[in-house]
Amino acid sequence: MQSLVFVYGTLKEGFPNFPYNPGRRVAGTYRTRQPFPFYVVQLSDEDRAPWLMNNPGQGIQVSGQVFEVDAATLQAMDVFEEVGLPTGYVRVELELEPVDQAGAMLRAHVYMKEEHQMVECLVIEGPFAEYTPELAVGYRLEQ
Numbered sequence: 001m002q003s004l005v006f007v008y009g010t011l012k013e014g015f016p017n018f019p020y021n022p023g024r025r026v027a028g029t030y031r032t033r034q035p036f037p038f039y040v041v042q043l044s045d046e047d048r049a050p051w052l053m054n055n056p057g058q059g060i061q062v063s064g065q066v067f068e069v070d071a072a073t074l075q076a077m078d079v080f081e082e083v084g085l086p087t088g089y090v091r092v093e094l095e096l097e098p099v100d101q102a103g104a105m106l107r108a109h110v111y112m113k114e115e116h117q118m119v120e121c122l123v124i125e126g127p128f129a130e131y132t133p134e135l136a137v138g139y140r141l142e143q
């Protein structure tokens with residue numbers, strides 16, 4: 001069974017964790033239908049990461065890419081994003097709209113952080129509408 005996943009940060013094409021995203025890209029750029037807070041947070045002196053917060057209706061619409069993945073890939077992405085662990089992401093579904101073309105709304109999975117996790121952040125930048133190469137400077141790939 002195929003699923004859609006919305007990626008807004010390091011799993012996007014051209015960003016550090018893209019090798020962990022073996023899905024097939026859906027053409028175009030999409031954004032969240034609702035606004036969400038999207039930050040780049042600093043977790044230590046050497047680690048910055050993009051966090052989309054699970055606070056619908058707050059923040060701004062966030063742009064990203066959509067990928068079609070099979071069940072095994074979705075499960076592997078859950079492990080990579082540490083779903084179910086206290087410091088990990090939660091996977092939720094949301095509605096997306098196309099940014100640069102006419103098209104229908106999509107529903108896709110997305111990895112988000114919860115509000116209570118913000119206490120571990122040393123620095124919080126944003127909110128942003130898009131994760132850019134400039135914002136990715138300082139991201140440290142976990143091995």
